[in-house]
Amino acid sequence: MQSFGKSRILIVGCGDIGLRIAKQLARSHRVYALTSQKTRFQELRAVGAIPILGDLDKPDSLWRLSGLAQTVIHLAPPQNTGHRDCRTRNLLRILAQGSDTVGRVIYVSTTGVYGDHAGAKVSEVTPVKPQSERAKRRVDAENCLRLWAPAHGVALTILRVPGIYAADRLPVDRIQAGTPALNPAEDAYSNHIQSDDLARLVCAAVYHGKPQRVINACDGGETKMGDYFDEVADAFGLERPPRLPAEQLEKIVSPMLWSFMRESRRVTNTRLAELKTPLRYPSVAEFLKTISKNP
Template sequence: MSLPSRPAFARPRLLIVGCGDVGMRLLPLLAGRFRVFALTSQPERCAELRAAGAVPVIADLDRPASLARLRTLAPWVLHLAPPQPDGDTDRRTRHLVAALGEVRRIVYVSTSGVYGDCGGALVKEHRPVAPKNGRARRRVDAERILRAWALAAGATLSIVRAPGIYAADRLPLRRLEQGTPALRPEDDVYTNHIHADDLARIVMLALVRGRPGRLYHAVDGTRMKMADYFDAVADTVGLPRAPRLPRAELARVVSPVLLSYMSESRQLDNTRLARELRVHLQYPDVATALARLRR
């Protein structure tokens, strides 16, 4: 889906904070509708961002003094930047909201990890958060900070909670090539998925259709356990399937970070995504995406 194009002088200014892979996929969707500014801490990315249609803004969320220009830059904001990799609070989001001026609309991309382990249950957006690790606690902190800031600033906030993001160039090939083991079926966990192109489209629609203060699950219709996903990818690309191990044995051979992902089981409901944002996914499930790769 594309938004109606506007003359350059009539385009509202929009700031993308964290213009990585998903942000770059967003830029073509926003072209002609917004004048887009992209925050980057890497000067060497300026040419890439300009070529994609964005105006680079060199600043660093870890250095609050560098963010002064943001105060009057744009009334529309897409916050895609992850927290810093340590602690239980998101210092980057705190620095960002302290720097922003009059913002009309902001969309934040969070993570489904905020729910913690749900025992494989179907999860709707009203389920209370229960983060089990620092990574998820930082995301919960960011959501809370943004809600409080938006209320005080009179801005409209929507939050998109995304699960595992995949694409043709974002598949677990290295893990399969290294033979990293997976859980046996009786110990395995349900995981959730969204194609990076569909996530970009969801973020765009949340920007223009999202309700104030609303949460949305950016997830496709896949109902699949983690090892089954690895098997499907392996079969598609012609790699050996991962060996299966009991949880106690696997815990001795994988990293704590990987084990944390393999210790949380949930199935995200995406009814609100279709009903309110009217999203039509290009990749409605993992099987569809992998089938297209085989063509």
């Protein structure tokens, strides 16, 4: 299909969600996808994207990105250590060299930046309170972008995303393994978004995102984590996970899993209306109705 003259979009961090986004946007835009692996070129081309070889951990490899696209969708996570997101900093340095080209940046962050609120509701105006190093790196990325964008005349939309799920991203293996959940009295609220819904929201932000705006890209549900596991278990005809007190559970689950289980917040999504894209799956329960009970 001829794409000359089309608006150019660069996707940075083109994993599962990035592929879904590229497939949608390639119908009406010239889509580029940054990858550090030549082995992914065929996969990216299959969804209509043009692969660009580069590595966010190697700034000298990013020269092709300068002046490449009018819109940048930044999905790449930070590196795994430290409190600063060096990858975002490297990206912004190269984008600044073509800042007359870039007019919009969409950054997919995490609701983990809010930290633990003991089950209280949080909104986009709630001050960030990151507790894990992972969340602190995300706050650093957000802060870098929020300083950089207005200084370069760029409209920035930050989408804060909770737990992403899909048919192949449900905790079925965890449930089959019999990994316990927290007792109801100590359980934490968890927040979710279905993967296709998230991809649609990112695409909507290309057209409707307000400048310098934060939006919670979640379904607004108020389900506790153990109840979420129970819903999935019931949908697949599995035994529900056993429940344990926090003191016991912390000793047997991974530090990564425990970091999610110890933070409780109910994330509101009233600003989603700005993106003019209703969710297809306003709750996990609605999605589970659509899949087979026999995986």
